Amino acid sequence: MKQIIKFFFIFIPAITFAQDLKYSEKELQQKLDSIKTEANLLFSHENASWHASDLANTNPKLRENMGSYLTYQSKDIIKTVFLNKDQSKIIAEYDFKNDQKSPVKESFTQRELDSTESTLKNIHSVVIPQLSDPKYEVALPQGYSLNLILIPFKENYKIYLISGTSQSGIIPFGNDYLFVSDNKGKIISNQKIHSRLVPAQATMGDRSIATMVTHSHLKTNPFISATDICTFKLYAPLTKLEEFSIYSPALGTYMKYNYKKDSIEIVKKP
Structure with missing residues (x-):
């Protein structure tokens, strides 16, 4: 039988307990609700x-x-x-x-890009370089990828980069970024959400299983992040974990x- 342990992955700066920010209970709840909404939007994408990629890659003709x-x-x-190789169709x-794993509709009829798709394709082509x-x-740490999520934002676009991995038992927190571009794809602001990659191990070499993982944020990033939640929702179902925390x-x-x-709770200690 595998040993079940409570595992904390913690990276805490030297000065940790200074409480510089003050929020009322209502303000804090509003902030957390906003973060959760953004996280769920990222996750849905x-x-x-x-x-879709898994399904497409099982179709030899399509691939x-x-x-x-x-x-x-x-x-x-x-x-x-999915576009063809010359990006024209x-x-x-x-x-x-509703975030289901199976699509409610599939179509393999070749067609022209509509106006939304053409705009998104153009934004991609300008942003990526x-x-x-x-x-x-x-x-781009070895063994990890960066996945791009593009979301309309008022008259502009948000471009998130979140880390991905095919390594078993790893939840790739950190090494995530948020860019905002104008409607032509020119980047007008950027943020590095975590200072580095913070991979959490859901299983250890001795075959023990984590029941909790946590990491610490810098003082400049005081809240749990939408990318934290999105990443966890993607990878946690592949593990025994149901929750994580940030300090x-x-x-x-x-x-x-x-x-x-789908809840965020303020706790003294997880």
Whole structure:
């Protein structure tokens, strides 16, 4: 039988308990609700991308002519569409609803890109080359990937980069970024959400299983992040974990997220 242990992955700066920020209970709840809403939007997009890619790659004929993909929201549906290799046509479409693993609709009829898809394709093509600029310090640790999530934001676009891995038993927190571009794809602001990659091990070499993981944020990033929650929701179902926490030195408290309840709780200690 595998040993069950409570495992904490903690990276805490030297000065941790200074409470520099003050929020009323209502203000704090509003902030956490906003973070959770953004996290669930990110998850809905990445969940669709994951499962659509898995399905597309099992289709040999489709895989032969498959180029890049786009994932976007249309009313209550999250669509992932695959372009052909010269990026001129849509050759497959998968529609997802309510974060399900299986699409509610599939189409393999070749068609032209609609106006939304053309805009998103153009934003991608302009944004991606900019990300290699050294001033953004975008890193790609060995054994990890970076997945791009593009979301309309007022008149602009948010571009999230979140870490991914195929390594078993790892939840790849950290090494995540948020960019905002104008409606032409020119980056106008950027944020490195975590200072580095913070991979959490759900299983250890001795075959023991973690029941809790946590990491610490810098004082400049006082809240649990939407990318933290999105990443956990993607990888936790592959483990025995149901919740994780972050320690906020700026607030002197822990924030615990449970993906089955989709809840964020303020706790003194997880």
